Amino acid sequence: MLYVTPQSKNDETRYLPAIYLTAHQLLSSCTNSYIFKNLNLTMKNLTLTLEESLVFKVLLLAGYDQSDSELEKVEERQYDMRRMLAAATSANATRYYFTILELQLKQVRLSVLTSKKLSSELKSIKRKMGLTLVRFEHASVNLEPFVRQHPFETSRFLLDCITKHYKEELKSQAMKILGSTDFLGNPSGFLADVSEGVSELVHEGSVGGLVWNVTHGMANSTAKVTGSLSDAVGHVTMDDKHEEHRQKLRLMQTAHSTDHIMAGLKGLGLGLYGGLTSIVSQTYTGATQEGLPGFISGFAKGMVGTVTKPAIGLLDLASSTSLAVRDSSKK
Template sequence: MAYSWDLPYLKEKTLVLSVNDREREVSLQEIGSLVPFKFPAGDASSIISIDVVAEGPTQVLVLADYDSKQSVFKQRTASQMTLVERDDSDRESTKEMIKDGFEIIDVDAVITFSFQIRLEGIGISVLNQRMQELIYVSMTGLELRYTDSNMYQSVNMMVKWLQIDNQLYGGSSPIILCPTQTPKDGKDAAAHPTLHSALVRAKDDTHGVVYFKYFSALLQELTVSMDEDFLYTLLEFSKFNVPGWTEDPSKIQLCDESLDVPEPVSKDDESQLFFEVLHLHPMKVNLSFMRSDHVNIEEAQQKTSSHNPIMYIFNVLTMAIGNIDAAPITLNALLLENVRASGPVLVDVLQRHYSQDFFYQLHLVVGSIEFLGNPVGLFNNLSSGVADFFYEPYQGFIMGDRPQDFGLGVVRGTSSLLKKTVFGFSDSIAKITGSVGKGLSAATMDKSFQERRRLGNQRNTPKHALSGFSKGATSLAQGVVSGVTGIVEQPLAGAQSGGVEGFFKGLGKAAVGVVTKPLVGVMDFTSNVTSGIRNTTTVFDRDQRRKRIPRHVPKNGILTMYDKSEALGQSWLKQVDSGQYFYDDYIAHLVLKGDNMVAMLTSKRIMVFRAENLKVEWELEFAEIQSIAPFPRGISITSRRDRQENFIPIFEQTSLTWFSGKIEEKVNQFNAELKPLE
């Protein structure tokens, strides 16, 4: 018989069976075999089995005669019922089952197949269309277990450590995703893995659904950080084609004007999934985003332009206020019982759940803006310090076995309060001044100045107060000098490229720069000093770094095995002389004996620099080279300009032959490309 609900607005709907003054409530959400229904029938009693089956979009309640041989439930004897009632009198679920006198037959599952994979570590390198390494995903302590029995299939996966690195050079966030809490040792990593998931599927095809007994997913607290340049590079890589973006708006129907209510129809290709328990644990994500210049995408895709005054002002403002630091987003747990849905519907439920949680916490994102000093982060640091101030002495007094534990607790609590207070206030001041300096830097309209400042901030992060003062003084001097020298250099550079019009444009940029660049220096000075004070409080904390240096891919685009030496050489080239040769293509390098010197060959020049401070000793472009002469102990290179001879000392014969061959090959290629032009 078909039925309809008497009270359809109730959240939990039950069907009531009534036989001879005996009632039984049945939930139609519980697909599968339920406890049989025992009711009086004259002088004796009768039993019917209850089963809930899915038939397309319909839930069907099947009532049949109870067959003890076929049913998974068996009747208890009177003595068993009395004994269990006496032992489990405080358990409501047990008393309910005892009332009908049935228990589940305990059938041991017979394992037919199982395997387990354990990997100490695995890495996945992702490259974009221009053969740049985009991200590197590293997982350690990866375990996967699969078990197949006559009743169930189970999958269990665990990852002790998960990290995603930004492999693009020039970015402000080298690590995109990693756990916030670093495990102390191997036991801690095993007890608190970054990712843990379990799935158990029942081999039951008689109820019209794909039957899952249990699904669980646990993700530890994560730190997610990315900048604008990486985000645009990721969008370029993915080439999103979202359905609906290209549709004609005139053809979109606002609502269906038909008043008929059709019967629900299930698609044949959409299998219905049923979960007895679906449990997604709560998650916390500390979200950071930095506005940045576009370094790794095509020039045609640059959205900011200094020729448009509106975009110029927008770029300056967003550079200052568009930076978010560690916004704490907490996503609540999701626990669903007896849920039946198709795959797309289930995904939609998850999306709505997490999107609502995120939008309800947008105020935390606003409160984490660096321009405001990250008030949310400041409050969390201060409250954590105050809590430690009272909690540590309490722990020493209650949990300690020695009299001095209370005193040690007082010391630890006071130290934590002072440390987190200094960290919080210095961090807020550093973020305010850094954001203002970033916006003023965008206002200078001097790309070379912005590039030097960006690379300098990345390479020379102050580790303590003294280095912060030194780095701040250097930034202040560079801002003042660049502003003064720009009065002469920028008009001349504009005249060389654009004639009279370029001269006046350069003059305008110089006028803006002479005011803004010293202000940038002042802001950078304050930011570096306060950052040094802040980092003094965390000098003993573990610093998270990339798992490996970004891969080097030759200019011909042929992907080869990862070479650590080539990756190191490319990394040096991107940073040497504060990024002055950032856009050169790496060819080869050779570490020289003595004084930590390195000889490097790029697509445009030969140079020698010091590896300890990445300062160039000398460099020559191919067009400036007069002659190259190999000697038994090195290579002599003569300059075309002043006939000065530069010598690369190489004492090992194999290295000399290899590096000489690389230079000869590149110079011959340069001459071949130059000859048609001549």
């Protein structure tokens, strides 16, 4: 979920610690204050990957599945805690002075992976939170360091300042995050690949580097767009079993480009088979579960699936082929 972003072999800092902290505290006769000449915290670039089902499971563990009355009790306890914190930040609270306070975290690579199927408990939490996640991968968010000179504040006030600073930094990077979304084809990643290829061409005279980077960017964008389209059309089929089987095929481990091609061909075969049998299977299922109304609705769903399932199979094949080209173009 959270780890240090892998560094290239040419990066001289790759052997340094993930977190580097230096602090110079001065002796003080005051009992409720600490004096620091400086405090510097430096962190390596981090990668944060949020998987939708895991996020809601953490919220479930934190108690967000409670009833409204229970949540009101939790809010009352939180209010009492806030009153205690307010009292702690009074004139007698411990304060910290820094000649210079500096926190450095240059870049965070954000990814959000949405889940196709959630349990009823997790769906309930999702409704309560009103949280809708959009899938994107490896959005590089560049953060300005947090620097303060001569602050003399409580720890609570300093933490609030740090939190506000990084929230503002994330807001300023909103367009970069939007440019990494799958349904747009990750234009930010494509531009990064092109700029890297142009840089190799200018500085190293490598035409091959330009070609490979542009190929990688185009294939990656195509894979994301076709994948998003196939997922969108997949909801139209209204066939949970078919969609579940399709998602299992997409989640298969693919270590090589040929694995992507095989997964795409299997997806195409599943789509063609589903299209041929859609009317019979959907009509039979509807009739056995709901009688005559189910027979009619099942027949209608089957008619839709006859067209959409083969189309989804073709999109899955196109997406897998693009992934194969993307992976094979990596240097």
